[in-house]
Amino acid sequence: MSVGNSDIRSALPVLALILVSLTAGCAALPSSGPTPADVEQEIIAADPPDEVSATVDVRRTIDGETTQYTEDVWLHADGRSRVETSADGTETVVVDDGDGRWHYDVASEWATRLETDPNATSYLEGIYAQQERYLEAYEITGVEEATVDGRDTYRVTFDPPTNETIERSISVLIEDTEYVLPLATSEGDPAQRGADRVEVWYDRETMFPIKHTIEGDGVTLERTYRNLEIDGGIDDERFAFDPQSATRNETITLPSINSYETVDAADEAVPFGVAEPPADALPDGLELDSITGYEFHGENRTQVSLQYRTPGDETVSVVTSDGPRRFAVGGDAVAIGRVTGTIAETDQGTELQWSCGERYHSVFASHAFDDGTALRVSQSLETGC
Numbered sequence: 001m002s003v004g005n006s007d008i009r010s011a012l013p014v015l016a017l018i019l020v021s022l023t024a025g026c027a028a029l030p031s032s033g034p035t036p037a038d039v040e041q042e043i044i045a046a047d048p049p050d051e052v053s054a055t056v057d058v059r060r061t062i063d064g065e066t067t068q069y070t071e072d073v074w075l076h077a078d079g080r081s082r083v084e085t086s087a088d089g090t091e092t093v094v095v096d097d098g099d100g101r102w103h104y105d106v107a108s109e110w111a112t113r114l115e116t117d118p119n120a121t122s123y124l125e126g127i128y129a130q131q132e133r134y135l136e137a138y139e140i141t142g143v144e145e146a147t148v149d150g151r152d153t154y155r156v157t158f159d160p161p162t163n164e165t166i167e168r169s170i171s172v173l174i175e176d177t178e179y180v181l182p183l184a185t186s187e188g189d190p191a192q193r194g195a196d197r198v199e200v201w202y203d204r205e206t207m208f209p210i211k212h213t214i215e216g217d218g219v220t221l222e223r224t225y226r227n228l229e230i231d232g233g234i235d236d237e238r239f240a241f242d243p244q245s246a247t248r249n250e251t252i253t254l255p256s257i258n259s260y261e262t263v264d265a266a267d268e269a270v271p272f273g274v275a276e277p278p279a280d281a282l283p284d285g286l287e288l289d290s291i292t293g294y295e296f297h298g299e300n301r302t303q304v305s306l307q308y309r310t311p312g313d314e315t316v317s318v319v320t321s322d323g324p325r326r327f328a329v330g331g332d333a334v335a336i337g338r339v340t341g342t343i344a345e346t347d348q349g350t351e352l353q354w355s356c357g358e359r360y361h362s363v364f365a366s367h368a369f370d371d372g373t374a375l376r377v378s379q380s381l382e383t384g385c
Contacts, residue, residue, distance in 0.1 A: 036140035039154055039202070043131050046207035048124045050077045051234050054225040061220040079122040080239040095241040096123070102241040111246035115253050131209060134158050134198055148201045148210050149226050158198040206230055253298040260291040266304045269293060273384075274304045275320045275361055281380035283369055285310045299323060314368040315349075316377060321360040325353075336378050339385045343374065350374040356385040 034042075056071040069087030078098060085092045091106035096116060104111045121129060138158035146155040196216035200209045211224040260266040267274045270293060289309035295302050301323035308316045331344025334352065341354025341361075352374045353362035361383060365373040 033145055034143055034154060036143055036156075039143050039156055040135060040140060042207055043135060043202070046128060046131075048077050048122075048128045049206055049208070049230045051075065051231050052124060052208065052228070053232060053234055054228040057222075057224045057226065059220075059222045063218045074234050074238045075122075075124040075127075076234065076239065077122060077124050079116070079120070081123040082238045093241070095239060097239050097241065102243070104241065104246060109245070109247040111241070111243050111248070113243070117254070127209060128207075131200065131202075131207075134200070138198060146201060148224070149228065151210060151228065152204045153201040153210055154204060156200050156202060158200070160196060203228070203230075253296075255297065256295040258293040258295075260293065260304075263291060263306065266291050266293055270302050270304055270322075272302075272320065272322050272359055274306075275318060275381045275383055276306060277318055277377050277380050281377050282308060282316060283310075283373060285312075286316055289315075301325075310368075312368070314366045315364070316366070316369065316373065317362075317364045318377065318381070319362045319364075321362075322358060324355070324360055325362075334375065337383070337385050341378070352378050354378070354385075356383045359383065 052073070052075045054073055056073055057068070058071065059066065059068045061067075067087070069085060071086075072084045074082045079096065080098050081094075081096045083094045085094075093102070093104040093106065095102045095104070099116065101114045101116050102111055103114070137160075139161050140156055141159045142155075142157035144155050146153050197214070199213045201211040202208065203210050208225075208228070208230065210228060212222070214221040258269065260269065263274055263276050286308040287310075288306060290307040291304065292307070293302065293304045301321060303319055303321035303325075306318045308318075331342035331351070331353075333340050334343045335341075336352070336354045339354055339356060341352055343350065343352040349364055349366035349369075350371065350373070351362060351364045353360070355361070361378070361381065363374045363378045363381075365377070
């Protein structure tokens with residue numbers, strides 16, 4: 001069939017109208033995938049499920065040395081959990097029944113029990129809380145749809161904010177080790193390992209982080225959940241441990257911990273005076289970073305620690321206690337005013353300790369400071385000796 005020029009001319013306005021309509025329609029259509037803002041809101045709104053079970057593949061590379069192992073995990077929102085780890089021929093079982101946490105070394109048949117804080121965040125809640133910490137410290141720079149172990153996921157890339165000085169750090173729990181990774185800053189290299197990229201694969205249905213990787217400063221951490229079951233009904237026996245299966249077992253009572261805004265507040269809260277060094281006795285650049293009180297129930301002892309820190313994360317700490325520490329560091333004799341203390345070099349720095357009547361004091365200075373720092377700070381304290 002032939003078409004005349006008049007027919008073509010008459011059709012042009014119609015074609016133009018169709019094209020305009022199509023173009024307008026495309027502009028109004030939503031994007032093909034979720035935006036970073038959409039995913040951020042989903043992460044914030046997500047609640048942990050009641051139960052999670054899975055096999056977890058863990059791979060970490062630090063300074064070129066790679067370690068791989070697997071964990072079988074059963075997690076409950078009420079705080080109960082069980083983690084069975086196989087690594088390099090060793091097997092470890094960690095069971096939290098809600099009242100205490102058992103650590104069991106299968107080869108040595110040695111079990112250790114730690115009392116748990118009933119108000120502490122559960123393992124499962126901590127996984128979700130970690131995601132909000134990523135949002136606080138990073139920006140979402142990429143979102144795409146992906147599949148992990150047969151599950152539909154959002155692959156989300158987090159990067160540090162551009163041209164912004166970061167003073168925060170993030171912590172990542174891998175097995176029973178918490179890695180504190182300061183973010184790279186615009187003012188030079190961080191003193192510790194920096195994390196400059198995080199990727200998380202979120203299960204689209206529950207926003208559970210089915211996989212995550214962290215990269216930066218010679219470290220790569222990767223954790224992948226396989227055979228993930230959510231709210232599948234875990235037998236309560238999974239969260240029970242019989243200490244009779246161990247040839248050796250012991251119970252360790254963790255201290256109660258309190259934080260204080262000021263030294264005066266700590267001084268009022270504990271039954272002894274808290275020693276505080278004068279500002280001119282401290283090296284330049286140190287700022288009071290934290291004031292923490294510890295009550296060691298098993299030792300019938302209370303202590304207050306003043307932690308001073310530089311921007312480069314070097315520390316000096318001053319501790320006052322009403323009893324001797326169970327794991328005190330030895331060392332050489334040194335004069336502190338009218339009493340004699342001991343000073344010792346450790347892998348982390350210099351530690352000096354002494355007693356004054358019923359009070360016990362210690363000062364620690366990291367290796368970045370000169371050898372006399374711990375002694376000068378100690379001698380500046382008004383301890384009444």
